[in-house]
Amino acid sequence: MSNTISINIKSSCASCGLRDLCLPVGLNSNEIEILGNLVNHKRAVKRGKYLHRTGTSFQSLYAVRRGFFKTFILEKDGRQQVTGFHMTGELIGLDAISAEIYTCDAVALEDSEVCEVPFSKLEEISRVIPSLMKHFHKIMSGEIVKDHEVMMLLGSMKAEERLITFLLNLSGRFSKRGYSSVDFVLRMTREEIGNYLGLKLETVSRAFSKLQEESIISVNNKHIHIHDMDRLKNKVDV
Amino acid sequence: MSNTISINIKSSCASCGLRDLCLPVGLNSNEIEILGNLVNHKRAVKRGKYLHRTGTSFQSLYAVRRGFFKTFILEKDGRQQVTGFHMTGELIGLDAISAEIYTCDAVALEDSEVCEVPFSKLEEISRVIPSLMKHFHKIMSGEIVKDHEVMMLLGSMKAEERLITFLLNLSGRFSKRGYSSVDFVLRMTREEIGNYLGLKLETVSRAFSKLQEESIISVNNKHIHIHDMDRLKNKVDV
């Protein structure tokens, strides 16, 4: 048994590589054990499939274990707005707590896997694990802060600034997960980027081309390479 | 703070008219009593004064008891983005939980009064009052949903639609508080509206004038009267 690779059945969180990004942040090993017992159901979501849809009854949050998601809301007239892109360790479904119904659609942009977190149980155990409650509140609050940043982006930035801000945001999140901050593959289309940024896909494409012209980045379809991070940042004075 | 006036009344929440809008929603009288003992510090904020500023250390949430606030964030280059307008019964400061620092400035747009809610104490008692915890989570989640709606507005609506959506939103909130839904006074300037909606003040003014042309509303400076709610709603197909 000693040199056997153990397959995590019991406490999935304890052995998960995303421990430092996800819900267990700040918990001791005993507490992680308790949380792990609650989060014991995984679910695979193929590229293009829905994790959940608007209007369905809310039971669980989902933590992205592997893959990439987008969430979006719909107007009556069919217009849609991408509200976020979600990568490993991030929680999906926080919007649904309020009315106990999902308020957006969540779609996998590549073959993905999520951990299901039954929300009422999470609330229960967070009563006895204060640090879990605290961390959960911070996650929700962080979501609000993130949304305010998007409001700033949509409300007062020009096309190029929006795209750069978006790239820098992705870059930072990849880096935090151990991937390159200057070399990555976009999982979403130009249209999805544009929708998120309040721009048309052609405008996104033109902005990419311009940054490439200036040799700040190279764009090969979905593959992005950032050559000059400083100049990129200077353009949005970060 | 020097311009703070604190008053101590036993269980302020129990006797507060905002009981059904604010934190105490869904609590029994005993629980309201406990909450009221925690929320015993009121603070007056004169028009134009700051309730809190970006970067200062977070201790408390604030519930608006009387008056009207705006919150906004600042870019390095001085650009600002209004992130919300807040009326009676609404909580200010949810953004600050995440980094334990306020991420925005909050300014009173008229002489106002807030109830201070020490956050760590709120977390403590919410451990023993599950319905308080549940309601607090719903408030935070509702904030996220609201922000997503603003993202939709900023990302895919035209100037007139944005303004109408804004008016309908205010109208509904006034109505919920027992005020007229068709006749109200704006507390903010055209510039503040524009900033919130991602428009210039001139564009806001023109959109108001156009709606008045069409006899859908009348605008007398800050005083708005909605003559034809149906036509107003039809323009954004709600």
Added chain:
DNA sequence: CGTACGTTTGACTCTGTTCAATTGCCGTGG
């Protein structure tokens, strides 16, 4: 009661959209 600020309106400019044509890429099936 006067002044400073907020608002309205007009004329012009510019950024991003729309429409359209073309190219590039990738998976499927012959």
Added chain:
DNA sequence: CCACGGCAATTGAACAGAGTCAAACGTACG
């Protein structure tokens, strides 16, 4: 393996909506 079809991305040209600049007016606040 290559050819095909369909989707995604790029690029150009014309257009429209909102921004900018400027002037005049109204009001409410001290």
